[in-house]
Amino acid sequence: MKRITALLGIMLMLTWNAFAQEKPLKVGVIGLTHTHVHGIFGSEGRGDIEIVGIVEPNKELAQRYANMYKFSLEKVYNSMGELIEAKHPEAVTAFGTIYDHLKIVETCAPLGIHVTVEKPLAVSMDHARKMEALAKKHNIQLLTNYExxxxxxxxxxxxxxxxxxxxxxxxxxxxxxxxxxxxxxxxxxxxxxxxxxxxxxxxxxxxxxxxxxxxxxxxxxxxxxxxxxxxxxxxxxxxxxxxxxxxxxxxxxxxxxxxxxxxxxxxxxxxxxxxxxxxxxxxxxxxxxxxxxxxxxxxxxxxxxxxxxEERKAPYDDPFSFLAAVINNEIKLxxxxxxxxxxxxxxxxxxxxxxxxxxxxxxxxxxx
The missing domain is CATH 3.30.360.10 (Dihydrodipicolinate Reductase; domain 2)
Incomplete structure (x- = not known):
């Protein structure tokens, strides 16, 4: 009986792990002013990520993207704090100024939220060192995306x-x-x-x-x-x-x-x-x-x-599929x-x- 129970437990664990890996990564988009943001909206349909919320105080800009990608403005928040409290993202992607990258890491790293920024990592060594220290202290992935x-x-x-x-x-x-x-x-x-x-x-x-x-x-x-x-x-x-x-x-x-x-x-x-x-x-x-x-x-x-x-094979052909695979320990950097x-x-x-x-x-x- 104990052996059967143990086997059932293993099967349930394997089933849960498989299910967990199939669930898309919950991602917040921080900013819409960097036009590379089109990439993440185009990537969402692959199924590796789910955009759970967007931070963009410029409502006119947010409306333009909402019209383009058919999402409700209810998905748009004024601040990272509001987004995080409402949607609990597992990761965020930065699509604003390079100067803002430090603030994003300062907000997200202590909460265990992984971060991907558009290139380059930071505007200065001072910002970069602070970001590196936070990422290491809180054990988050901090990736930089280049085309x-x-x-x-x-x-x-x-x-x-x-x-x-x-x-x-x-x-x-x-x-x-x-x-x-x-x-x-x-x-x-x-x-x-x-x-x-x-x-x-x-x-x-x-x-x-x-x-x-x-x-x-x-x-x-x-x-x-x-x-x-x-x-x-x-x-x-x-x-x-x-x-x-x-x-x-x-x-x-x-x-x-x-x-x-x-x-x-x-x-x-x-x-x-x-x-x-x-x-x-x-x-x-x-x-x-x-x-x-x-x-x-x-x-x-x-x-x-x-x-x-030919194009590279998934997830090595897309920064957001790659992010999900790294966070889910499917690949190792x-x-x-x-x-x-x-x-x-x-x-x-x-x-x-x-x-x-x-x-x-x-x-x-x-x-x-």
Whole structure:
């Protein structure tokens, strides 16, 4: 009888665990001013998450999204406190200013609520360190989302370089990110207002697009920080970006490699691409799905292999499915994963040094 009871208990536990894993993660959306928020509304239908509430004091903005995504304004709250008290989310996603990320973590971490923020993690090292301490103290996941994390091309490039070793040791990496500029591409006025504010965004293009290269390079280097950071910035569209830079070049120097990050709001054609140079050849991640490998032959000859890749498999193709899988312990973040806190602490350190370098016209040495 005891054996039957024990077996029934195990079966019930397994059934409950399976049921619990099938339940969507209860997520609160904090802010609607960052237009990347469209991604989470598009993701909800996958079934991994359920948006239980939204915090947005701007009712006109909230109404626009309500009309677009067919939700009731009863789902919209004026503050995080009201949302948390009413809906008890398991996680929140930040879609407001970068400056607000600290306040969100300060509110949610002590309550055990996990947090995902849009890139970059924080506006400064001071904010980043406070966020890191809170996340560790209260044992929450604090993830940072980048569009390029979900690119199959970048994942393939990493495998070719760090696992298959097809081009030998890394010697140089060039990462280029950006577009014509926020105003020129027509971002929403609510987004433009803070994206071009040095306090609320932490900078201009150097922050908005410099973070991508810092994130990818930290991943490729398996968490190793550069020895030094040198940067220049320029303002080429004063009429559109009067308070911030819109052109930035960041040089990262490592023991045996160098990285060049070109972050710009002045590209005539939007781009997110990467070139990784090794001892024997080059890996090009040309866009989201296209990868080329060139292997050196002689002085300037080469063989080339090109691939167009399929989308990554779930949950590695979507930041919110990924968040749910991490929280439910279905997957474990790898060391210095693109979304991880330790990677993104290095990213903020690089950006902080780059901003100081550009202002002082000096190379900034990083502590190890």
């Amino acid at each position: 390029t994390t979900w690119y199959p091309s970048n994942q393939k490039a990493y495998e070719l370089v760090n696992q298959d070793k097809v081009i030998g040791d890394i010697r140089k990496v060039i990462v280029r990110d950006g577009h014509k500029g926020p105003k020129k591409i027509g971002v929403d006025s609510e987004f433009l207002e803070w994206l071009t504010d040095p306090e609320l965004n932490g900078g201009g293009a150097i922050t908005d697009f410099g973070c991508y290269g810092a994130n990818l390079m930290t991943w490729l280097m398996k968490g190793k920080k550069p020895n030094s950071v040198t940067a220049i910035t320029q303002q080429l569209q004063a009429e559109n970006n009067p308070k911030v830079d819109d052109e930035a070049i960041i040089i990262l120097q490592y023991d045996s490699a160098v990285a060049l990050i070109q972050a710009s709001w002045n590209w005539p054609i939007g781009r997110k691409d990467m070139e990784i140079y090794g001892l024997k050849g080059v890996v090009y991640a040309d866009n989201k799905k296209d990868v080329r490998v060139r292997i050196s032959e002689g002085y300037d000859g080469f063989t080339e292999d090109a691939q167009t890749l 790898q060391p210095f994963d693109l979304s991880s806190l330790e990677n993104n602490m290095v990213v903020v350190e690089i950006l902080d040094a780059a901003i100081r370098s550009a202002k002082s016209n000096k190379t900034i040495e990083l502590k190890h």
